[in-house]
Amino acid sequence: MDKHLKEIGGELVLHTDVKRLAVGKVEELWDVVAIAKWPSRKIMGENMMPSDPEYLEAYQHREAGLAGQLNIETKEIND
Numbered sequence: 001m002d003k004h005l006k007e008i009g010g011e012l013v014l015h016t017d018v019k020r021l022a023v024g025k026v027e028e029l030w031d032v033v034a035i036a037k038w039p040s041r042k043i044m045g046e047n048m049m050p051s052d053p054e055y056l057e058a059y060q061h062r063e064a065g066l067a068g069q070l071n072i073e074t075k076e077i078n079d
Contacts, residue, residue: 004055008047009039041073 002012014035021029038044 004047005036005038008043010043011037013037044073 002015005012012034014033016033018030018033038047
């Protein structure tokens with residue numbers, strides 16, 4: 001996904017293993033957390049399921065390896 005994001009002007013800001021939950025309770029702790037920065041909402045919408053065969057191959061393995069996932073959209077706050 002990092003290569004694809006770079007090609008469309010985005011970036012993978014964070015990709016890391018989860019070690020523990022510091023606050024709160026969950027049924028099952030996530031394995032990995034990733035934060036991606038997209039150039040715009042429009043580009044994100046157009047590229048969530050791209051037609052690039054290489055990306056689709058990687059996405060297939062990503063989905064199979066995840067018990068669940070959340071895609072959370074945020075807005076950058078500039079002070």
